[in-house]
Each structure stands twice: as structure tokens, then as C-alpha cells.
Amino acid sequence: EAACASSDIEVVPLRVKYPQGAEKQLICAISGREVPSGGLPMDVGVLVQNVRTAAAVSVAVRTGQPLIEQVVTVTGPGVAEPKNLRVRIGTPLRHLIDFCGGFDGEPGKIILGGPMMGTAQLSLEVPVTRGAGGLLIFRQQDVDPRPEGPCIRCGRCVSVCPARILPTTIVAHARHDQIETAETLGVLDCIECGCCTYICPSMIPLVQFIRQAKGAIMAQKRNA
Ligand code: SF4
Ligand code: SF4
Known part of the structure; x- marks a missing residue:
């Protein structure tokens, strides 16, 4: 803040909440401007x-x-x-875990990325990629073993969604490869925060289906 005193730069503290760091949320929290659906930050200057x-x-x-x-x-x-490591992009995950003294207990789930947006890994030969800021190791007893159940229409995923879309409805279509309908329902506005999956009492991996649908739509657009 001292460095900003003689400039027109301003440091703006924000309320600690999740999600807050995504582009659209940051813009809204700082400036009150809302990036339109399908739009870019430059659309609101x-x-x-x-x-x-x-x-x-x-x-x-x-x-x-x-x-x-x-x-x-x-x-x-x-x-x-546990450690913070500065590593070369491309380093296999196995090397990071070895450098941190190895596993403590029987590993149950290994997530590359953050606890809400990271993706579970099946191999330790997977390389560190640009933007992978976390590697989370859970033991078998830390992992919830409950299987996925049916949607009970509780609406919790809808209430927590910061993008104000309908995760349960979108996923119902995405599961059946109805990606045009998913696009109409605003799937591309999803910021992949993972809140819907986290809150779902039926353990439905909503964000994973949404990611797949977004990938399929973007691939279609690239090949069009
Ligand atoms: S991950 Fe779920 S809660 Fe987060 S923006 Fe996407 S649909 Fe909404
Ligand atoms: S939170 Fe899960 S169970 Fe509830 S409406 Fe959404 S998908 Fe269905």
C-alpha cells in the first residue's frame, strides 16, 4: 500500500469468501460491474x-x-x-511426493490443483503443469466412500452456484450428450468452482459432467 501512495494504484481488500478469485467475481466485487453471459471483461471496460x-x-x-x-x-x-516447492514444469508428481518424505499412510486420493477445483490423478507420472498450484494427498480413511445416488431435487446446487445457472438441469442434459441444450442453459458461464459438487448430498460429480460438456462445446466451435 505504501508503494501505491504516490500513484493512482489502489489496493482493495475483499471479503474472504469462495469463490472470489475468478475473473467475473473479482470484477463484480471490485467495480460492481457484471460481465454479461458469454461476454468478456473488456465488454465492461x-x-x-x-x-x-x-x-x-x-x-x-x-x-x-x-x-x-x-x-x-x-x-x-x-x-x-508438507512443503511449498518451486519446480520445473513437467516434473512428475512422484518426485514432489518423494521430496516431501513420501506418503504418510495409504494414499486414497491425489488431487492436482486446489481442494475445490483440482482434479483427481490416477498416476504419479503425471507432470506438473502451468497453473497447478497445489498437490493434495488424502489417505484412504479421509476419502468419503459413499457412491453417487440419484438427484433428490433439493436445489442446493442451484442456491450455491455463483454463475446463477442450473447445475442439476444442465448435467441431466450433459449426461445424455445433449450439449446444445446445455449450452442454451448457460453451461459456458460455469466458472468450475466446484461448489455444486461439494454441496450435493447425492455425491453427484456435477462439475465433472459440466467440464466435459464445456470441452465438447469448445471442440465443436474450434472445428466449425
Ligand atoms: S462449478 Fe457448479 S457451482 Fe460452480 S459455477 Fe459451475 S455450475 Fe455453478
Ligand atoms: S444438489 Fe444434488 S441432489 Fe440436490 S438438486 Fe442438485 S444435483 Fe440434485
């Missing part, structure tokens, strides 16, 4: 750059070095010595 991107651009311009490293937080009850 805003450009969003995260600190890491700005720093990487600075390094690239000053030294010519492209982005080759990623800071990864290796944590969770299933790793012996």
Missing part, C-alpha cells in the same frame, strides 16, 4: 491480470526466459512433510 502472470511477463521481457517453473503446495494428511 476491465482487464484482469493476476500477479503471477504479470511477474512472468516481466521476467520474459527482461531476461528472455519463458515460464518454466511453478510453485506447488504439496499438502494434505497423506504426505509426510
Whole structure:
């Protein structure tokens, strides 16, 4: 804040809540402007750059070095010595876990990314990718073993959705490859925050189906 005193830069503290860091949520929280469905921040006169991107651009311009490293937080009850590591992009996950003293207990789930938006991994040979800021290791006893059940129409996924779309309805169509209908229902506005999956009492992996539908729509658009 001291560095901003003599400039027109302002530091804006925000309420701690999730999701808050996604582009559209940040713009709304700071400026009150709402990016329209299917629109971009520039439609409301805003450009969003995260600190890491700005720093990487600075390094690239000053030294010519492209982005080759990623800071990864290796944590969770299933790793012996949690650490923050700066690693080369492409390093297999196995090396990170070994560097952190290995597993503590029998691993039950390994998630690359954050607890809400990360994806479960089936192999430790998977490489660290750009943007993978976390590696979470859970033991078998930490993982909820309940299987997926039917939708009970409780509406919780709808109430928590920050994009104000209908996750349960979209997924009902996405499951049957009705991606045009899913698009009409606003699936592309989903920010993949994972709140719907987290809140669903029937353990339905809503965001996973939504991700697949978004991928299929984008692939169609690219090939059109
Ligand atoms: S992940 Fe679920 S809750 Fe989050 S924006 Fe997408 S549909 Fe809404
Ligand atoms: S939270 Fe789960 S059970 Fe409830 S309406 Fe949504 S999908 Fe159905």
C-alpha cells in the first residue's frame, strides 16, 4: 500500500469468501460491474491480470526466459512433510511426493490443483503443469466412500452456484450428450468452482459432467 501512495494504484481488500478469485467475481466485487453471459471483461471496460502472470511477463521481457517453473503446495494428511516447492514444469508428481518424505499412510486420493477445483490423478507420472498450484494427498480413511445416488431435487446446487445457472438441469442434459441444450442453459458461464459438487448430498460429480460438456462445446466451435 505504501508503494501505491504516490500513484493512482489502489489496493482493495475483499471479503474472504469462495469463490472470489475468478475473473467475473473479482470484477463484480471490485467495480460492481457484471460481465454479461458469454461476454468478456473488456465488454465492461476491465482487464484482469493476476500477479503471477504479470511477474512472468516481466521476467520474459527482461531476461528472455519463458515460464518454466511453478510453485506447488504439496499438502494434505497423506504426505509426510508438507512443503511449498518451486519446480520445473513437467516434473512428475512422484518426485514432489518423494521430496516431501513420501506418503504418510495409504494414499486414497491425489488431487492436482486446489481442494475445490483440482482434479483427481490416477498416476504419479503425471507432470506438473502451468497453473497447478497445489498437490493434495488424502489417505484412504479421509476419502468419503459413499457412491453417487440419484438427484433428490433439493436445489442446493442451484442456491450455491455463483454463475446463477442450473447445475442439476444442465448435467441431466450433459449426461445424455445433449450439449446444445446445455449450452442454451448457460453451461459456458460455469466458472468450475466446484461448489455444486461439494454441496450435493447425492455425491453427484456435477462439475465433472459440466467440464466435459464445456470441452465438447469448445471442440465443436474450434472445428466449425
Ligand atoms: S462449478 Fe457448479 S457451482 Fe460452480 S459455477 Fe459451475 S455450475 Fe455453478
Ligand atoms: S444438489 Fe444434488 S441432489 Fe440436490 S438438486 Fe442438485 S444435483 Fe440434485
